[in-house]
Amino acid sequence: xxxxxxxxxxxxxxxxxxxxxxxxxxxxxxxxxxxxxxxxxxxxxxxxxxxxxxxxxxxxxxxxxxxxxxxxxxxxxxxxxxxxxxxxxxxxxxxxxxxxxxxxxxxxxxxxxxxxxxxxxxxxxxxxxxxxxxxxxxxxxxxxxxxxxxxxxxxxxxxxxxxxxxxxxxxxxxxxxxxxxxxxxxxxxxxxxxxxxxxxxxxxxxxxxxxxxxxxxxxxxxxxxxxxxxxxxxxxxxxxxxxxxxxxxxxxxxxx
Amino acid sequence: xxxxxxxxxxxxxxxxxxxxxxxxxxxxxxxxxxxxxxxxxxxxxxxxxxxxxxxxxxxxxxxxxxxxxxxxxxxxxxxxxxxxxxxxxxxxxxxxxxxxxxxxxxxxxxxxxxxxxxxxxxxxxxxxxxxxxxxxxxxxxxxxxxxxxxxxxxxxxxxxxxxxxxxxxxxxxxxxxxxxxxxxxxxxxxxxxxxxxxxxxxxxxxxxxxxxxxxxxxxxxxxxxxxxxxxxxxxxxxxxxxxxxxxxxxxxxxxxxxxxxxxxxxxxxxxxxxxxxxxxxxxxxxxxxxxxxxxxxxxxxxxxxxxxxxxxxxxxxxxxxxxxxxxxxxxxxxxxxxxxxxxxxxxxxxxxxxxxxxxxxxxxxxxxxxxxxxxxxxxxxxxxxxxxxxxxxxxxxxxxxxxxxxxxxxxxxxxxxxxxxxxxxxxxxxxxxxxxxxxxxxxxxxxxxxxxxxxxxxxxxxxxxxx
Ligand SMILES: [Zn+2]
Numbered sequence: 001x002x003x004x005x006x007x008x009x010x011x012x013x014x015x016x017x018x019x020x021x022x023x024x025x026x027x028x029x030x031x032x033x034x035x036x037x038x039x040x041x042x043x044x045x046x047x048x049x050x051x052x053x054x055x056x057x058x059x060x061x062x063x064x065x066x067x068x069x070x071x072x073x074x075x076x077x078x079x080x081x082x083x084x085x086x087x088x089x090x091x092x093x094x095x096x097x098x099x100x101x102x103x104x105x106x107x108x109x110x111x112x113x114x115x116x117x118x119x120x121x122x123x124x125x126x127x128x129x130x131x132x133x134x135x136x137x138x139x140x141x142x143x144x145x146x147x148x149x150x151x152x153x154x155x156x157x158x159x160x161x162x163x164x165x166x167x168x169x170x171x172x173x174x175x176x177x178x179x180x181x182x183x184x185x186x187x188x189x190x191x192x193x194x195x196x197x198x199x200x201x202x203x204x205x206x207x208x209x210x211x212x213x214x215x216x217x218x219x220x221x222x223x224x225x226x227x228x229x230x231x232x233x234x235x236x237x238x239x240x241x242x243x244x245x246x247x248x249x250x251x252x253x254x255x256x
Numbered sequence: 257x258x259x260x261x262x263x264x265x266x267x268x269x270x271x272x273x274x275x276x277x278x279x280x281x282x283x284x285x286x287x288x289x290x291x292x293x294x295x296x297x298x299x300x301x302x303x304x305x306x307x308x309x310x311x312x313x314x315x316x317x318x319x320x321x322x323x324x325x326x327x328x329x330x331x332x333x334x335x336x337x338x339x340x341x342x343x344x345x346x347x348x349x350x351x352x353x354x355x356x357x358x359x360x361x362x363x364x365x366x367x368x369x370x371x372x373x374x375x376x377x378x379x380x381x382x383x384x385x386x387x388x389x390x391x392x393x394x395x396x397x398x399x400x401x402x403x404x405x406x407x408x409x410x411x412x413x414x415x416x417x418x419x420x421x422x423x424x425x426x427x428x429x430x431x432x433x434x435x436x437x438x439x440x441x442x443x444x445x446x447x448x449x450x451x452x453x454x455x456x457x458x459x460x461x462x463x464x465x466x467x468x469x470x471x472x473x474x475x476x477x478x479x480x481x482x483x484x485x486x487x488x489x490x491x492x493x494x495x496x497x498x499x500x501x502x503x504x505x506x507x508x509x510x511x512x513x514x515x516x517x518x519x520x521x522x523x524x525x526x527x528x529x530x531x532x533x534x535x536x537x538x539x540x541x542x543x544x545x546x547x548x549x550x551x552x553x554x555x556x557x558x559x560x561x562x563x564x565x566x567x568x569x570x571x572x573x574x575x576x577x578x579x580x581x582x583x584x585x586x587x588x589x590x591x592x593x594x595x596x597x598x599x600x601x602x603x604x605x606x607x608x609x610x611x612x613x614x615x616x617x618x619x620x621x622x623x624x625x626x627x628x629x630x631x632x633x634x635x636x637x638x639x640x641x642x643x644x645x646x647x648x649x650x651x652x653x654x655x656x657x658x659x660x661x662x663x664x665x666x667x668x669x670x671x672x673x674x675x676x677x678x679x680x681x682x683x684x685x686x687x688x689x690x691x692x693x694x695x696x697x698x699x700x701x702x703x704x705x706x707x708x709x710x711x712x713x714x715x716x717x718x719x720x721x722x723x
Contacts, residue, residue, distance in 0.1 A: 017475065021403070023597075026634030026664070033664045068413055068476070139628070155629040201631045205660050236656075236663040239672070243656035247622065 007227075008041035009218040012054065014062040014100070015073050016046050022157065024063025024097050026202025030211055031059065038229055040219065049076050053083050057092050058218035060084070064098030064158075064200065070108070071116060077103055078117040088121050093217035094194035097203060101188060101196035102126040102160055122189035122196050123165035124180070135159045140177030140199060141248035142187045145170055149210050152187075153244035154199030162198075164189060171195050176252030185255055193217040206244055208237040264301045264365055301365075302390040305357035306375060308367045311338055313375030313391055314554055317384040317419075318399025318441070320599050321547040322348065323575045324539070325399060326378040328551035329558075331572035333374050336564040342376045344576070346625075346703075349380050350387060374558070381415050385422035392426075395557040397433040398441045399550050402491055403635070404596040404627070416440045423448055431557045435550065436506045437493045439483060445506070456546075456553040457508035459527070460515045461487040463542055464494065477503055489542060491598040510553040512545050519609050520581075520590075526566065528556055533566050539579050541606040543599070577702045582709045586689035589709060593702050595626060597635035603696055604640055612645040615687040616694050617679060618662075619652040619701035626698040630654045633661045642666035647686050651679035652701045676704050 013028055028044065035042045045054055049072070065073065084104075088094060096104040105124035108116040111131070129135070135157060142152045152172055161181040164170060170180070171188030179187035179198060188197035195214070197203060204211040212229060219227040306313055311333075316326040330340040343356040356377075361367045379387060381401070388396075398419065401412055423430075424447060432448060435441045436455035445453045464487035475492060477483055481500030488494035497504035512524040513532075522544055523536040537548050548569050555565040574580045582589045594600040607616065622628050641648075642665055650659045650669045659672040670686065673679045683693050695705055 020635075022629070023631040023634035026631065026661075029634065029664050033666075066413055072476070072480075137629075155631055157629060201629070202634045205634070205664055206657070234663075236660040239656040240660035243654065247654075251628070 006039070006041065007219060007223060008043055009035070009058040009215070009222055010043045010045065010054070010056065011059045011061060011218075012045050012047060012057040014047050014060065014077070015049065015065070016061075016063070017048060018069040018073060019063045019065040019100055021064050021066055021069070022098060022155075022200035023202050024061070024100075024200060027061055027063070027095060027097070027204040030202065030204040031061075031215065034208075034211055034215060034234075037232070037234075038215070040215070040229075049073060053080055057087055058221045059214060060087065060092060060094040060096075060194075062094075062096045062100030062104070064100055070099045070103065071110075074103060074108070074116040074118075077119060081117075081119040081121075084119050085121050088192055088194045091193050091217065091221045093214045093221065094121075095204070095214060096122075096194070096196040097200055098156075098158055098198055101198065102158075102162060104194075104196050105162065105189070106165065108160060121194060122191055123167035124162050124189050124196070125165065126160040126162040129159050129161060133159075136161075136178035136182055136198070138177055139244065139248035139252040140179070140187070141175045141245055141252055142172035142177065142179065142199070143175060144172045144210070146172075146190055146195070146213065149207075149213055151241075151245065152197075152199060152203075152207050152210065153241055153248055154197075154201035154203045154207070156198040156200070158198055162189075171197055174255045176248045176254055178253060179255075182253075193221070201244065206237055206240040208234050208241070211237075261300070261304075264304050300390075302354055302357060302387070303392075304365060305361055305367065306391050308361075308370040309341065309373045309375045310371035311374035311558075312394035313377060314395040314397065314558060315377050315379050315384065315387075315391060315393045316397045316399065316550070316554065317379045317381050318397075318435075319381060319402040319404045319596060320602075321399045321543060321550065322378040324544070324547040324578050325397065325550045325554070326376050327575035327578075328548065328568055328572060329397075329554050330376045331568035332551065332555045332560050332565045333376065333558070335567050336560045337372075338374045338560075339369060339372045340374050340376045343378060348378045349383055353377060353379070353387060353391075382418065385418045388422045388428075389426050392428050393430050395431045395433060395554055397550050397554045398435065398444060399546070400435055400438045400491075400493060400598075401440045402596055402598040403632070412440070416443070419444060420447065423451075433550065433553045433557050435493070435546065436508045437489060437495070437546075439477070439492065439496050439503075439505070442506060443478060452557070454510065454553050454557050455506050455508040456510040456549040457505065458489055458515070458542070458545065458549070459508070459511040459513050460524075461495070463515045463517065464488055465490070477501060479503070490602055493546075508549075510549055510556060512549055515542070515545055517542065517609065519606075526552055526569070528552060528562055528565075531562055533562065535566055535569050537569050538573055540609070541579075541602050543602040544579070577697075577706045580706070582713045584693075584709060584713050585684055587684060587687050588692045589695065590692065591695045591697065591702060591706055591709070593699065594636075594696050595698050597632050600633070600636035600638075600696070604637060607646070607694060607696075608640065608644065610646075610692070610694070613647075613688075614692045614694055615647040615649065615683050616641075616696060617649045617651065617683040617705075618658055619676060619679075619695065619697040619705065620650075620654040620658040621652045621698050621701040621704075622654045623700040626700050630657050633658060634664075638662060638665040638667065647683075649673070649679050649683050649686070651676050652698070655679075676701065677708055680705060680708060
């Protein structure tokens with residue numbers, strides 16, 4: 001019955017003009033394409049610097065930015081922190097990638113020792129690399145800790161090292177690549193239906209199980225726990241996923 | 257100051273020997289090896305060679321258009337009676353440049369006929385600051401700065417900072433040729449008051465885009481405010497200004513007006529100072545106009561006669577793999593290099609001018625020279641191709657990623673095939689005789705398919721065969 005009714009989700013993209021350095025727009029494009037196939041409408045609200053958030057959202061997307069851009073949005077984003085945390089507590093689905101993930105944590109400490117305040121949604125903190133420490137760059141393969149999401153593929157490129165706090169739950173375990181800090185094997189963070197990750201590539205198009213999980217969570221936020229989506233295979237996504245996994249196994253830094 | 261010391265001579269001999277050995281072994285390319293060997297042995301070699309050039313040296317750097325621009329400057333120099341020394345496109349890193357020089361000097365380090373020679377050196381944007389002190393260019397052309405291979409170059413801001421720092425550190429009286437339409441390039445004029453600056457840009461809002469493209473960078477002024485655009489030509493390039501601090505696009509000395517974009521050529525009025533000449537270049541797309549303007553401005557800065565520039569623009573044809581055309585089995589095949597979002601957007605804009613019966617063969621590789629991070633394809637506006645009915649074949653090492661990107665954009669590839677040779681045959685089979693095949697390729701994919709095309713057509717590029 002519910003599947004017969006036209007359904008729509010509201011997607012809020014945060015600072016899409018500036019926080020999109022690693023093609024994170026691909027995540028929104030993937031949500032739109034998949035929802036089109038599922039017959040789900042997508043209402044997109046783009047929030048720029050200084051814009052007020054709407055009262056509700058079913059899915060929030062934020063990408064990564066250059067250092068200068070990240071510094072520019074950090075205070076505005078932190079001011080939206082309590083609203084975003086309330087959304088997360090209400091079960092709003094979220095995907096925060098790279099710089100967006102860092103800013104969804106407690107704070108980002110720059111090389112100069114300055115602390116950029118974060119949203120505090122994930123119990124993680126990020127520190128700039130010590131002088132001479134290289135960036136974490138390369139193909140990544142990871143196993144998600146979130147049920148049903150499974151193997152994850154993508155590319156990472158970040159200087160900051162992120163550490164989970166006592167309440168922090170990792171999103172995935174790294175098999176090839178660096179992940180949060182290149183040391184403890186964790187990748188990203190998860191809080192209720194909110195996911196933070198260093199994976200781009202873009203991450204959603206070639207990780208269809210993650211894409212479906214976020215769309216389902218968004219539908220459940222809007223229409224209640226009974227909402228379902230039709231499982232269907234996307235051959236293009238599966239092939240791209242397999243190809244990227246193969247590349248990560250061949251070229252990605254092995255995680256011992 | 258042809259100061260080639262004993263150390264440089266030894267390095268030269270060893271470097272040349274290495275190059276010879278590679279050629280004898282029949283390993284294609286290998287052009288960087290002599291430079292690698294010689295550069296390690298004698299760091300002063302580059303300066304010793306470059307300083308012999310009687311007409312000095314011009315560098316060309318920026319994200320997109322280096323090869324075409326330096327190809328055009330070389331052509332203008334040749335027409336003007338000079339003997340240009342020009343590095344090949346794949347040789348724009350330090351050792352490639354050293355190899356180029358090593359190949360031009362004799363065993364004692366002396367360059368024969370150096371008095372008539374002009375160095376035309378294209379340089380990778382990240383390498384330019386390092387080579388500035390050795391090359392000491394008379395003229396430095398800065399084309400543009402787009403998001404490109406973040407895994408290799410880092411962020412756009414840091415490349416611009418590297419240029420500015422190097423210019424501040426080495427106060428040679430290099431003339432700066434700047435694309436005034438790109439705010440991060442135009443900003444180089446600040447802090448360089450002692451140097452001559454020649455700006456180039458487009459003066460034709462008729463070819464502007466409707467709005468900013470997705471893949472646009474440098475949206476923020478150095479003062480922190482957001483730029484406003486009266487016209488956007490590509491990415492963040494256009495007629496910009498900052499209302500907060502009053503910075504604005506300077507008026508260019510060299511410009512293009514009344515631009516008419518064709519499928520295979522472009523016509524415009526070239527303005528150099530007070531002179532106006534109608535020019536038709538055998539290259540498509542607005543990005544080709546920028547390359548032509550950069551070449552004209554560079555030639556102007558060098559003091560070459562305008563007549564040599566206009567002839568070079570009209571006659572010299574495409575550079576290696578940049579809109580080169582081949583006649584293959586009765587089809588016209590054109591190779592379009594696209595290695596970053598803005599470049600791909602420009603290629604897409606060029607393709608939209610074609611009739612629907614063209615075949616598109618799109619190639620995505622993820623080698624070091626392509627960028628190992630293929631996510632940039634999501635920054636390009638492939639959605640614009642969905643309105644059209646082109647036959648689409650997708651290939652290359654990351655064909656599956658590109659096919660998915662196309663599917664997300666609403667495009668249905670006819671075939672997804674990693675093997676490029678196989679995909680080329682499929683493209684020929686799918687295209688009627690007399691039809692056209694447009695190949696869109698990242699760098700290493702372009703090199704691979706261009707090699708196949710050269711072999712199959714008897715190495716006769718279409719352009720040369722029709723002259
Ligand atoms: Zn300003």
